[in-house]
Amino acid sequence: MSYYSSHPKLLVAVDCIIFGFNENEHDLKLLLLKRNFQPELGKWSLMGGFVAPDENLDDAAKRIVAQLTGLNNVYMEQLYTFGDVNRDIVGRIISVAYFSLIKINDHDSELVKKHGASWIPLTQLPELIFDHKEMVDKALRKLRIRARTQPIGFELLPEKFTIPQIQRLYEAIYQVPFDKRNFRRKLLLMNLLEKQDDKEKETSRKGAYYYRFNQLKYNELVEKGFNFDL
Amino acid sequence: MSYYSSHPKLLVAVDCIIFGFNENEHDLKLLLLKRNFQPELGKWSLMGGFVAPDENLDDAAKRIVAQLTGLNNVYMEQLYTFGDVNRDIVGRIISVAYFSLIKINDHDSELVKKHGASWIPLTQLPELIFDHKEMVDKALRKLRIRARTQPIGFELLPEKFTIPQIQRLYEAIYQVPFDKRNFRRKLLLMNLLEKQDDKEKETSRKGAYYYRFNQLKYNELVEKGFNFDL
DNA sequence: TCAAAAGTGTTTAAAATACACCCATGT
């Protein structure tokens, strides 16, 4: 380490933008904390924490999400690193932001309560501390791009889902309605989904067939690069 | 700072992936350094440097590029932050990677020589230290996406250029030929280019008209989000 | 006069969009 040791070190944190949805709702939500400590006590913020010297960035992000939601296998994607000298009013902190999208009713709601966190609809965001609003905006833009570039699946969707569910998810992400015939056609045309024999019966009397992603075909398509414009 | 002071600090560096092109060439090149110090002496690496406590990340990236190329107004875009515990064999370093694309013959080639750097065609990359190959691959993927999302202009192109030049650039980025009639039509259909009265006469006897980007229309389109599929 | 790169339109194929009715079931 001798060669590097003369250089100054900095605080490095991870902040997590956790989007949540329920298949039968129409809003995308964001997991926010009401700060119970100074500075900015009482204001809303993202969940974050400092990176330990022996901890990978991705692992730090996973640790923070697990602490807050009880979920251990959440797919997190790195968003951007925010490092302006004055972004935090107390001192300089480099913040590596991560985002993810989870099914709200999968997580442990007790943990969320214990941390003073809440699911806030994106349409009703309160004021956030520091540059957290900028982080959320950037995450939402990236989520939208990502949802067009590769169907949000495997990593971000439950393993079994119906087509109306995935359509509601996309409508929540883009905040626009899609034509259900066209949506279904495009989705199925990718040859990525496998119809199951059972149905989801909670949201309708008729019931909607479950589907699963075909992992092999997904990998093939990711290789080639594909687009999924709606 | 009291509240944060108990947390450990880390070394934070910036590494720069600098792509270069000349309008009349067909290859994209990468600016690489032959290391003249330990560790990994004699191997090739990207240009990097540590972030100072009072320096923004973007500014650190600009500083590093300016040192190496003499160029002061290079547009740099943040790529990704590489932070695995063992990515550097000597000690833990968080590296925020930036990339840019510059016109090779605009820069100060003396500075490049002085630093022991060279322009290496992407098709002939040598082995790089640490995770620098991964950085380059990721940068190239992002450059390709970016070139489809918004025409590489303003930030990454010279202010005055011909259509055959920009086509050669795109062909270098994607490593495929495009039909010149279709390319020209799509480019002009965006209503983003303004034809000048003068011609570039170095690459052909007939000469090709220069164009400029229209800043206003560009901003409008960036707002709405546009795609520029070739 | 010829070599070398610039410039120019049309036809064809593919993809996106708009649109309205029947189905299955629990209450």
Place this chain on the structure above:
DNA sequence: ACATGGGTGTATTTTAAACACTTTTGA
């Protein structure tokens, strides 16, 4: 029997792709 969400096909418009000859001019 009716209310609720699930499921289906076609015609039209828009966009992308393929393709070959003429122009200019310096050497």
